[in-house]
Amino acid sequence: MxxxxxxxxxxxxxxxxxxxxxxxxxxxxxxxxxxxxxxxxxxxxxxxxxxxxxxxxxxxxxxxxxxxxxxxxxxxxxxxxxxxxxxxxxxxxxxxxxxxxxxxxxxxxxxxxxxxxxxxxxxxxxxxxxxxxxxxxxxxxxxxxxxxxxxxxxxxxxxxxxxxxxxxxxAVAGLDRQAARAGARGRLGLESGLPTLVVTGGSLGALRLNQAVAGAAAALGAAGIQVLHITGNGKEVSGEGGSPLTAPLYHQVEYVDAMEDAYAAADVLLCRSGAGTVSEVAAVGLPAVFVPLPVGNGEQARNAAELVAAGAALLVPDAQLDAAWIEGNVIPLCLDADRLSAMGARASGLGIxxxxxxxxxxxxxxxxx
CATH class of the missing domain: 3.40.50.2000 (Glycogen Phosphorylase B;)
Structure with a gap:
């Protein structure tokens, strides 16, 4: 002791x-x-x-x-x-x-x-x-x-x-996303001026998110949206032949040490809704699409409820998230700068x-x- x-x-x-x-x-x-x-x-x-x-x-x-x-x-x-x-x-x-x-x-x-x-x-x-x-x-x-x-x-x-x-x-609590964006995107190997979707299921990854984003990767790239896909440790997403998935404007990594860089780089975050993640995206004013983990007592959905009700985030049940949902909902969101600005302001207003x-x-x- x-x-x-x-x-x-x-x-x-x-x-x-x-x-x-x-x-x-x-x-x-x-x-x-x-x-x-x-x-x-x-x-x-x-x-x-x-x-x-x-x-x-x-x-x-x-x-x-x-x-x-x-x-x-x-x-x-x-x-x-x-x-x-x-x-x-x-x-x-x-x-x-x-x-x-x-x-x-x-x-x-x-x-x-x-x-x-x-x-x-x-x-x-x-x-x-x-x-x-x-x-x-x-x-x-x-x-x-x-x-x-x-x-x-x-x-x-x-x-x-x-x-x-x-x-x-x-580093998260004091993040100025706009001021940090260019540097963060550079450190993460992303283009500075493109609409950017960051996807994370946490350090362990989330199979549902990984599969849905892999299926939508080509459509996201065709829409001019770059994707940083944080797959989780040991959860590399494979394409044909078992090699790592590749697609235009698609980048995958297993882990990001400094999540403040991911938050600064993103226009939209697609993620689970653990208490820490929900609180952090509100604090930094980041529009999010939450996919609550479908286990336990529904606490992840409750965590996200205030931001969703305020119009600061979207929520999709785990069972409904697939490539088609991303193409129909996330792509239009990533390309709507006015909507994203309003969502970010609402999130920031609820953040502490x-x-x-x-x-x-x-x-x-x-x-x-």
Whole structure:
């Protein structure tokens, strides 16, 4: 376990498993450091999550506790939960004591429930950020112990929730798409003056998006629209003969390190509607076509609902997205500059760029700093 010395401010941040949890955690940590450069920062996650790579890469210390998933059906595994939870709470208390924690910040995920319970037991103030429109179980538990709960969306229902937006990296939060466009397109190997569609299914890719865009690639090129297709790691799109797909004005890459460049380069983004993506396109004023992931409780459709209702984005159900839909809907959109300008303005009007700072102020208030 990582040992930290007492400092002017000691902040422990819990959450992990997915980028949807780790990204806002790191953004909040960065904003705290902007306000208190000497602050001690410790992130807490599990040994198998993305946090094991992303947190050290951001320069922060990381401690891990046992992962405790809750079985969805009565099984023998359910009988092991109480004992595992007790061990995780004990680990969490040790971490908070060793860190001399002034405040615990939770962003959701398996790790947060024992951390919230440990903080409540030790009298450590709790601050929560809920990224999704449907609040997670861990954050619902934690919200019973604090009045400081920030949400990314107004539609989120959680005790004491207050809309603060989605904490995001400064490179995205501060992006001026117009000013950055030429440079971004150059770095991505795109033409500077053509209508541009950027497609992404996230780091893992999305088969439905990849297949639909591959089928429409020739029509998009014939319409004079260049496409940057971010296929996902290991998800290269193949053409005839098994070689990488080629078409006029079509560019495919598996991954883009700096998504701010993709946002700046795009006139339209075709994408899933995870909470982070929806919040980022609103913040930067980027017209989007959302294809919600058709799993879970429909949370991705709910994430996109406000932008769609405002006319800032389109939404198509996953089962309806194909090459013909792109040709009939996305091509006309990409070529309609006036419509895109109006959509971008509506998106920007709903976006929140300073969420990380708002959360950092909440953290400082909770810690009495």
């Amino acid at each position: 990582t040992q930290l010395n007492p400092s002017a401010l000691s902040v422990v941040l819990a959450g992990g498993g997915s980028a949807g949890h780790v990204s806002p955690l790191l953004a909040i940590a960065g904003a705290v450091r902007d306000r208190v450069p000497e602050a001690a920062i410790l992130a807490v996650g599990t040994a198998g999550g993305l946090e094991t790579r992303l947190v050290p890469a951001a320069g922060h210390a990381l401690a891990t506790i046992e992962r405790i998933p809750m079985p969805r059906r009565p099984t023998a595994e359910l009988l092991r939960v109480p004992g595992r939870l007790r061990r995780a709470i004990a680990q969490s208390k040790d971490i908070l004591r060793s860190a001399h924690a002034d405040v615990l910040v939770g962003v959701g995920g398996y790790v947060c429930t024992p951390m919230y319970l440990a903080a409540k037991s030790l009298g450590v103030p709790i601050v929560i950020h809920e990224a999704n429109t449907k609040a997670g179980l861990a954050n619902k538990v934690g919200a019973r112990f604090t009045s400081r709960v920030g949400t990314a969306f107004a539609a989120t229902r959680i005790r004491n929730g207050k809309v603060v937006g989605m904490p995001m990296r400064p 760029r300073d969420a990380a700072g708002r959360m950092a102020d909440m953290v400082l208030a909770a810690a009495g700093k």
